Amino acid sequence: MEKEFKNIHFTVIENGTRITVTTRHGSYPNLMYLLKEELQLESFGECGGVGRCATCVVKTSGITGNSAVKDRNEPNTLEQLGYSDETTRLSCQIYITADLNGAEITVLEI
Numbered sequence: 001m002e003k004e005f006k007n008i009h010f011t012v013i014e015n016g017t018r019i020t021v022t023t024r025h026g027s028y029p030n031l032m033y034l035l036k037e038e039l040q041l042e043s044f045g046e047c048g049g050v051g052r053c054a055t056c057v058v059k060t061s062g063i064t065g066n067s068a069v070k071d072r073n074e075p076n077t078l079e080q081l082g083y084s085d086e087t088t089r090l091s092c093q094i095y096i097t098a099d100l101n102g103a104e105i106t107v108l109e110i
């Protein structure tokens with residue numbers, strides 16, 4: 001239980017700029033909402049996190065645990081865009097948990 005309240009640190013790369021993010025477990029519904037709000041990204045996450053619009057695509061490294069596994073609509077949506085590798089993800093399908101500690105998230109231009 002104590003683990004859930006510790007700070008979570010990860011790096012976001014957006015348009016060539018590296019940003020260190022410090023947040024807490026569950027601070028946003030998912031990573032898409034965090035990126036959209038903190039980086040003020042327009043046209044990001046247009047379906048509201050259903051996993052269908054693919055406007056929230058990121059490249060990831062260092063995500064651990066259950067968060068490293070694609071789930072629900074994510075694999076099909078990414079395959080339709082031609083992404084079959086394990087590191088390209090829909091940020092709306094990644095929750096804000098300790099699995100993000102030390103990860104690197106690159107926002108892709110779609």
Ligand code: FES
Pocket residue numbers: 032044045046047048049050051052053054055056090091092093
């Ligand atoms: S917000 Fe639409 S797929 Fe992620």
